[in-house]
Amino acid sequence: MELFTLILSIMAAVLISSFISRFIPRISTPLVQIVLGAVMALLPIFAPMRLDPELFMVLFIAPLLYHEAHTIDKAELVKSLNLSLSLAIGLAAFTMLMVGVLLHAVWPMYPLAAALALGAALGPTDAVAVSSIGEDADLTKRQRSILAGESLFNDATGVIGFQFAILTAVTGSFSPSNALGSFLASFIGGIAFGAVMGLLTNWTFETARRLGWETMTTRILLELFLPFLIYLVAQNWLHISGVLAVVATGLLVRFDHTGIGPNTSKTNIVSTSVWKVLSFCLNGAVFVILGMLLPAAILTSWGDRKVDNLTLLAMIALVSLTVIVVRFAWVTGVLFFATDPDTGRRVPMDKRRLRSAAVMTFGGPKGTITLSLVLTIPFTLASGGAFPMRNELIFVAAGVIIVTLLLANFGLPLLAPAQERDVERPKVEKSIEVLRRTVQELSSRADDSNRLAVQHVITLYNQRISRLKSQIGQYNPREPQALQLQTLQWERAYIEDELDRIRRKEEQDESDEQAADGAAQKDYQEETGTERAEKYTRDSREQAASLILERIINSLAHLDQGSEFKWRWHIVARRIQGLLRHLVHRLRHMTPKISENEVFLAGRQLQADLNHHVVEQLYAELGKGRFKTEDLLTTIINHQLIESSAEGKTEFGEVSQMSESVEEVKREGYAVELSVVQDMVEAGEISRGQARELRRNVYVMQVDTDSVV
Numbered sequence: 001m002e003l004f005t006l007i008l009s010i011m012a013a014v015l016i017s018s019f020i021s022r023f024i025p026r027i028s029t030p031l032v033q034i035v036l037g038a039v040m041a042l043l044p045i046f047a048p049m050r051l052d053p054e055l056f057m058v059l060f061i062a063p064l065l066y067h068e069a070h071t072i073d074k075a076e077l078v079k080s081l082n083l084s085l086s087l088a089i090g091l092a093a094f095t096m097l098m099v100g101v102l103l104h105a106v107w108p109m110y111p112l113a114a115a116l117a118l119g120a121a122l123g124p125t126d127a128v129a130v131s132s133i134g135e136d137a138d139l140t141k142r143q144r145s146i147l148a149g150e151s152l153f154n155d156a157t158g159v160i161g162f163q164f165a166i167l168t169a170v171t172g173s174f175s176p177s178n179a180l181g182s183f184l185a186s187f188i189g190g191i192a193f194g195a196v197m198g199l200l201t202n203w204t205f206e207t208a209r210r211l212g213w214e215t216m217t218t219r220i221l222l223e224l225f226l227p228f229l230i231y232l233v234a235q236n237w238l239h240i241s242g243v244l245a246v247v248a249t250g251l252l253v254r255f256d257h258t259g260i261g262p263n264t265s266k267t268n269i270v271s272t273s274v275w276k277v278l279s280f281c282l283n284g285a286v287f288v289i290l291g292m293l294l295p296a297a298i299l300t301s302w303g304d305r306k307v308d309n310l311t312l313l314a315m316i317a318l319v320s321l322t323v324i325v326v327r328f329a330w331v332t333g334v335l336f337f338a339t340d341p342d343t344g345r346r347v348p349m350d351k352r353r354l355r356s357a358a359v360m361t362f363g364g365p366k367g368t369i370t371l372s373l374v375l376t377i378p379f380t381l382a383s384g385g386a387f388p389m390r391n392e393l394i395f396v397a398a399g400v401i402i403v404t405l406l407l408a409n410f411g412l413p414l415l416a417p418a419q420e421r422d423v424e425r426p427k428v429e430k431s432i433e434v435l436r437r438t439v440q441e442l443s444s445r446a447d448d449s450n451r452l453a454v455q456h457v458i459t460l461y462n463q464r465i466s467r468l469k470s471q472i473g474q475y476n477p478r479e480p481q482a483l484q485l486q487t488l489q490w491e492r493a494y495i496e497d498e499l500d501r502i503r504r505k506e507e508q509d510e511s512d513e514q515a516a517d518g519a520a521q522k523d524y525q526e527e528t529g530t531e532r533a534e535k536y537t538r539d540s541r542e543q544a545a546s547l548i549l550e551r552i553i554n555s556l557a558h559l560d561q562g563s564e565f566k567w568r569w570h571i572v573a574r575r576i577q578g579l580l581r582h583l584v585h586r587l588r589h590m591t592p593k594i595s596e597n598e599v600f601l602a603g604r605q606l607q608a609d610l611n612h613h614v615v616e617q618l619y620a621e622l623g624k625g626r627f628k629t630e631d632l633l634t635t636i637i638n639h640q641l642i643e644s645s646a647e648g649k650t651e652f653g654e655v656s657q658m659s660e661s662v663e664e665v666k667r668e669g670y671a672v673e674l675s676v677v678q679d680m681v682e683a684g685e686i687s688r689g690q691a692r693e694l695r696r697n698v699y700v701m702q703v704d705t706d707s708v709v
Contacts, residue, residue, distance in 0.1 A: 002047060009040060014284030028409045030287045030367075037291020049292040053372045058231050060286050061155075061369065062246050066227035067279050069152055069250030076145035077251075083334055084149025087364075091150075091330045092123030092157040096165070098326050099319055106318060107311075110389050113169035114377075118393050120161035121374045122323055122400055124154040126367025143356065147363050155369060156187050156241040162373050171382050190241030193234050194248025201226065201253050216267045220274055226253075268696070290368045294398050297371070301395035312392065316399030323400060324407070328361040355415060362411040365404040370397055427693075428468050430686050434694060435465050438673045442665070453661035457669050483627045483635060488552055490617050494610055495549045502542045544603035548610070670698050 013036040021029045040046055077084070099119030104112045125147070164179045205222075208214045227246050235242030301312060335353050339346050347353065374397040377390050439461045446454040618635055621627055674695060681691045 006046065009046070010037075010285050010288045011281065013037065013040060013288045014281055017284060017288075018280075026413075029284070031405060031409055033284050033287035034291035034294070034405070037288040037293075038295055039291075040288070041292040041295045046292075048296060049289065051289065051293060051372060051375055053376045054235075056289075056368070056372050057242070058228060058235075060282050062227045062231040062242065063224075064279060064282050064286070065152060065155075065243060066230075066246045066250040067275055068148065069247045070253060072148055072152075072251070073141070073145060074251065076141060077149050080142060080146045080149060083146050083338060085153060086334050087146070087150040087330070088152075088154035089157050091327060092120075092154045093161065094330060095123045095323060095326050096120040096158075096161050099322050100165075102322055103315070103319060107315065110392075111169060113165050114388055114393060117162055117165035117169060117377065118319070118374065118397060120158050120165050121370045121397055122319070122366055123161065124158035124366075124369055125151045125364040126369055140356075143360055143363065147360060150364065152247045153244065155243040156190060157183075158369070158373065159241070159243070160186055166377065169381070169387070170378060186239075186241045187244060189238065190234055190244030191248045193238060193240060194230065194245035195252055197230050197245070198249040198252025201249065214267075216270060219267055220271050223271060224274070224278070266699075286368050290371060290401070293371055293375070294402070297375075297394045297398040301391040307392055312395055313399075315392070315396050316403065319396055320400050320403040323366075323404070324361060327364060328357060331360045332357045359412065359415050362407045362415065365408040366397075366401045367405070370401055427690060430680070430690060431694065432465055432468050433685075434673060434676050434680065435461050435468075437676045438669060439465075441672045441676070442669055445668070450661055450665060453665045456662050457665045460666075461669065486627075487614055487618070487635060490614050491610055492549065492552045494613050495545050495552065495606075498545050498606070499542065499549065502545070540598040540602040541606060544600075544606050548603060548606060670701060673698050 014033065017029055017032045017036055020032050021027070024032070041049060096116055096119035099122060100112060100116030103110050103115040103118065160179075160183045164182070205214065205219070208218075226249065230245050230249050231242035233242075234240050234245035301307070302309060332349075332354065335357055336349055337346065371394075374394050377393060378387055379390065381387055439458050442454055442458055442461070677686070677691050677694050677698075680686045681688060686694070
C-alpha cells in the first residue's frame with residue numbers, strides 16, 4: 001500500500017507540475033518537478049526513496065529512449081551522426097578522464113579510480129532532460145538533432161566506463177585490453193541485436209497486417225511491450241548494452257508508416273496519443289524521483305564533519321566548471337573540423353559558430369542517469385573496508401546535476417532567445433491548396449437538393465483553411481475586408497441602376513401622357529386604374545431601393561472611413577433627389593400614400609434580386625486571383641442564405657434529413673480531397689511523402705465521420 005501511495009503521489013506531482021508551469025513559463029517543467037520531488041522527500045509522510053538502478057533503467061529509461069529514437073528525425077540524425085557519436089563516445093570518455101585526474105590532483109583524498117567513476121557518471125547527458133529543454137530556448141534543427149543523437153548513444157559509454165572504474169576501485173586492478181574489449185562487445189553487440197529486433201518487428205507487424213490479424217489492441221500492447229523485452233534480453237541474457245539495443249530498435253521500426261487506410265490511420269492516432277501520455281508521465285516521474293533523491297544525497301554529506309562544507313561546494317564548482325569547459329572545448333573542436341552538410345566544405349569559425357558551441361554546451365545537462373549510476377557505488381571494497389568518499393561523490397554528482405540543469409534552463413534562453421517557431425510553411429501551404437481545390441470542386445456540385453448541406457461542409461473546410469493560415473501567419477484580415485468592400489460596391493451599383501431604371505420609367509410614362517392626343521384620351525383614361533397600380537408598385541420598389549441604398553452607403557462609410565465624407569454626401573444627394581421626385585409625382589398624380597407593408601414586401605423581393613446578382617458576380621471572380629477562394633465561397637454562402645431567406649426558402653426538412661445530407665457531403669468532400677491529392681502528386685506539386693501524410697489525415701476524418709454515422 002505504501003508503494004501504491006508513492007506511485008499515486010508521484011503522478012500527482014507530475015500533474016501539478018503541468019499546471020504550475022503554465023504560470024511560470026520561464027522555469028522549465030523538469031525544474032518544477034525536481035522541486036516538487038524535493039518537497040515530497042522532506043515531508044514526513046513519505047518514506048526515504050530508495051532507487052534500484054536496474055529497475056529504474058528498464059522501467060523508465062528503456063521506453064523513453066525507444067520513443068525518442070522512434071520519433072527522432074532520421075534524416076537529420078544521419079546528417080549529424082558523426083558529430084553525435086563524437087560527443088557520445090569521445091567527449092564522454094574525455095570527460096571521465098579530465099574530471100577524474102583533476103579531482104584526484106586537487107583533493108588526493110579521492111582515489112583516482114573513484115574520481116574516474118564520478119567522471120564516467122557525469123559523461124552522459126540525460127535524454128529526458130535534453131528533450132525537455134524549456135521553450136524559452138530556440139535551438140536550430142541541427143543542434144537539436146546532434147544533442148538528441150548524443151543522448152541516445154552516450155549512455156553505453158558512461159555505464160561501461162563507470163563499471164570498470166568501480167571495479168578498479170574495489171579490486172585495485174585494471175586491464176585496458178579487457179576494458180576496451182568489453183566496451184566494443186557491449187557497444188557493437190547492443191546495436192547489432194537492436195537492428196535485428198527492429199527488422200524482425202517490422203516483418204512481424206507487416207505480415208500480421210497483410211493477413212488481417214492486426215487489431216488496435218494487439219498493435220499498441222505489443223508496441224508498449226517491445227522496449228522492455230529488448231532491454232531485458234540484451235542486458236540480462238546477452239550481457240550487451242540494453243540501452244543501445246532499445247535505441248537501435250526504435251530507429252529501425254517503421255510498422256506505423258507502412259499501412260494506408262482508415263483502420264491503420266486510426267490505430268496510429270491512438271498509438272501516438274498513448275505514447276504521448278505515457279512519455280509525459282514517465283518524463284515527469286523521472287524528474288520527481290530525481291528531486292526525491294537529491295535531499296538525501298546532499299544532506300548525508302552536508303552533515304558529515306569529515307569534510308568541510310565549503311570544500312564540498314568548492315568541489316561542485318570545480319567539477320561543474322571542468323565538465324562545462326571540457327564540453328565547450330570539445331564541441332568547438334568538432335565544429336572547427338566539421339563540414340557543411342550541403343556543400344561539403346569546412347565552415348570557418350566565427351562568433352556565430354562559437355555561440356553555437358556555447359548553446360550545445362549548455363544544452364547537455366546531466367540528470368537521473370548520472371545520479372542512478374553514482375547511487376550504485378558499493379559501500380565496501382574487496383578488502384572489506386569502506387568505499388572511500390562515497391557520500392561525497394554522490395553529493396558532488398547531485399550538485400553538478402543541479403548546476404547543469406539551471407544552466408540549461410536560464411543560460412540557453414540568453415544564448416538562443418526563443419523566437420516564434422514557424423511550422424513547416426511549404427507543407428502547410430500545400431495543405432491549404434488541397435483544401436481550396438476541394439472547396440472549389442464541392443461548390444460546383446451544389447444544387448437545390450443539397451445546397452445547404454454543401455454550404456455547411458464548405459464552411460467547415462474554410463475554417464480548416466483559416467486555422468492553417470493562422471499557423472504560418474498568412475491570415476490577413478484586410479483580404480476579407482477588401483472583398484466585403486467590393487461586394488458592397490456591387491450592391492450599390494445594382495441599386496443605383498435600379499433607381500435609375502425606375503426614374504427613366506417614370507419619365508417615359510410622363511412623356512407618353514403628354515404625347516397622348518384627344519382621340520386616345522378616352523382609352524388612356526380607361527387604363528388609368530391599371531396605370532396607377534403599376535405606379536404604386538413602382539413607387540414602393542423605389543422607396544425600398546432608397547432604404548437599401550442608404551444601408552449600403554452607411555456600410556461603405558464604415559469600412560472605407562477615408563472616404564466617409566463622400567459616402568455621406570452621396571446619401572444626402574440621393575435623399576434630396578428622391579424627395580423632390582416623390583413630391584412632384586404626388587402633386588401631379590395624387591398617388592395614395594404607400595403603406596410600410598408594401599415597402600417591406602418590395603424590399604424583400606429587391607433584396608432577393610440583389611443577392612442573386614451579387615452571387616453571380618462572386619462566382620465570376622473565382623479563378624481570377626483577385627480574392628482568396630475560401631473568402632469568395634464564404635461570402636457566396638452568406639448571400640445565398642440571405643437570398644433563400646428573402647425568398648422564403650429557408651426550410652430544409654427534418655433535422656435528421658439535414659444531418660444525413662451533411663454527412664453525405666462530408667464523405668463526398670473527403671473523396672474529392674483524396675482525388676485532389678492524387679492529382680497534385682501526378683503533377684509533381686507535392687511529394688509522395690507529403691501525399692501520404694495528407695491521405696492519412698483524410699482517413700482519420702473519414703473514420704470520425706463513420707463513427708458519427
